[in-house]
Amino acid sequence: MAGQNTTTRTFSRPVKTAMALSVFVGCMVGVAYAAVPLYELFCRVTGFGGTTQVADVAPEAVSDRTIKVRFDGNVAAGLGWDLDPLVNEVEVPIGQVTEIFYRADNLTDQDTYGTATFNVSPPQAGIYFHKMHCFCFEMQHLEPSQGIDMGVVFFVDPEILDDPDNDRIDTITLSYTMFEADAPQEAETAALDTN
Template identity: 50%
Template sequence: MDGLSRRNRKVAIACAGTFAFMVGAAYAAVPLYDLFCRVTGFGGTTQVAEQESEVVINRMITVRFDGNVSGKLSWDFKPAERSVTLKMGETAQLPYIAVNNGANRTVGTSTFNVTPVSAGAYFNKLDCFCFTEQPLEPGETVEMPVVFFVDPEMDKDPELKHVKEITLSYTFFPVEQPEQPVAARTVTSVTETNL
């Protein structure tokens, strides 16, 4: 009986350890997947660059722009231009325009992707409005620029050798609980302290 309870205890410890590992893996999965997508461009995830490309080659690439809005957000959202053709490695800037057609202040945030998805590894953004909260007052119009270049290394990728167009697509969604502005948090903290 003593040997049986020892085995049961080992099994229970092994099960608890496996459970703890699985919970830890679940929490780590999202940031690791995000890192994987950003490094590889998987799923059309673009790259974030800190400086312009030092190399510009003669191969031309056309970048098409697409703007979408969730049905729950009363905005118009579109690129200022539908496409631009540039040399690989050349930096370009294009604004997207958003208009709040609703009667109330709303806040939106956008997601993005690139097609073909394998081109995401070569699409580098220097500045972008994605994943940041954008508040708009009723009737307000804003321009949101995206600054980017297509890495000349794409020219060496046999899978993308004949690709002449890339599409950058953004979709805006409503933010149900916008982040409280820093100034408002500071005032609230001071007020609470004085109470």
């Protein structure tokens, strides 16, 4: 139609730059929130940094070759506990499911809560070290002067024998560090006390 004015909306360069920066910042915030879960997934899949694996089923075969597994316990500052393995070392056939225990003692006169982190050294052995049960999966509650024995069920995957990079590994160290944890809400406390 004659006489009709059609206009095209255009944005100035500063407005375009501001919009692009806003989108970029939004994407970076999203990546920051996803970084921790993605890093944890990466470590679990690759065993990076000595991260152990979780298994529901034991291997079908047990090797004649054995490997030493050493145990280490530490307590972070601020938590008045002792954490020690009941045995310092075991020698187990590769592929055999084994259970050992750690002892935690509350040295304070207060109810306290702790949670454990773990790693394996040498780090490249992490992908072959499988835990079937571990106290690190649960928050621990100790009353004043109370102690508790906590189990770890594990095996070393026979696939370690097929990895030429691990030919010289004859000892793996499993290390736990117990950290202070906040007391859970009432419903969570009731669930902990029934376990």
